[in-house]
Each structure stands twice: as C-alpha cells, then as structure tokens.
Amino acid sequence: MEIEFGPAGYLRAGGQSWLVAPAAIANLGVAHGWELVLEGKQFWRLGSPTLSPSADTPRFVITDSALSVKHVLVDGILQGRARPGLACEVGVLLPALHEEGGMGAAAAVILSSGVGPVVSHVNLQAIFSRTHEPGGFVSLIVEGPQRWPVRPVLELAGERERGGTGTLSALAGLIWTVSPSLVFDGAARIGRQDEALEEHTTLFELRLGLTWSFPVFRRNEREP
Secondary structure, eight states: OEEEEEEEEEEEETTEEEEEEEEEEEEEEEETTEEEEEEEEEEEEESSOSSOOOTTSOSEEEEEEEEEEEEEEEOOGGGTOSSOEEEEEEEEEOOOBTSSOOOEEEEEEEEEEEETTEEEEEEEEEEEOTTSOEEEEEEEEEEOOTTSSEEEEEEEEEEEETTSOEEEEEEEEEEEEEETTEEEEEEEEEEEEEOTTSOEEEEEEEEEEEEEEOOOSOOOTTOO
C-alpha cells in the first residue's frame, strides 16, 4: 500500500482562494504490475466569494475523486531495467460534492524513460468529463537523479474540455526521500485557465505532502 497525503495546500484562481486539505491518493498493489488507485481532494473556500455573490456558493467541495486500475505494460527504468517503461491507467471519475456533473471516465498511457541520471514521464490521457464532454490531458514530468536524497522535479501540463475549461500550467518542486517507505514533497504551480467565452484566470498553487508505503499482503516465500 502506498498513500500519498497532502495535509496542506493552497490554490488561488482569479479572485478566489482555497485551502486544499486534505488531498489523498491510495495505491494498493494487488499483483505484480497491477494497482488499484483511489483519490480525491477537499477544497475549503477562504474568505467571502468574489466570483459569485450568491449565498448558495459552497464553503467546501470534494472533487477530483476517481477510482482506477493501473497496469505496467513494459517493465522499465522504474522497475530497475535499462529501458523505457510503459504503463496504462483506466478509471471512473466519481461525482463531486457541491459541483455540477455526475460520473465520468478517463484512460491514460504513461511512458517513463531516462537520459543519464534524469528520469522523465510523459502522460497522455483521454477524458470523458463529469459533465459528459470529451477532453484530454497531457503532461511532461522531469525528475532529478533518483540517488539524490533531495531531488528537483518539474512539470508542464495542459488540459482541455470541449466547450469548457482549458488549463496550461508549470510546476517546480522538491522530493525528499527520507527512507524507502517515506518521502516528503513540496511544490509551487502557476498557470492560466480559460473558460468558454470568458477571460482567462491566473492560477497559483502551493503543495506540501508525503508518501508512505507499507506492506499489506504477506509474500509467498515459495514463489520465485
């Protein structure tokens, strides 16, 4: 079991600020190369609503919730092989609390490779949104050498939904490996979000979190 937990986060979109707490991703390895993933975020609005004066504007929302299955198609650099690795992920987007829309779906392929000590990941994702519109997501992540106890990470990402929101963003952060089972991370993200027929919105986000891994199933010692 691997739990990615964000106890503290801050997001400012346009004139509205949000506390993101908590954000969590639980990865359960159920077989070699197979994982079940459950994730979600809780957003708490800070201050009075500036984009909508309505008293019905929610104080908090639970969103970005999803249940998916991830599978390693080709063992690669993340599995200790000297070659690129390939994984896929297919999941269901769960309904958000206090936001419009219902269930959706997403499917992604992730290519991981290395150039010298630097590791990069390319993520291509097709989305059928909670408002039942097609969309897509693409990102490039570059990490510093795995042997460094504290390594930098950079991400460039873009997302677009038909007839809806489009987002471009850049993230820079650090990953601190305390032990094989405990990793801390922190990052800042800036970006631009545009709505259909509306002006763009500036995004600013701060993230702090940790990843904790621990055994759940007892290994069969007679297996090769």
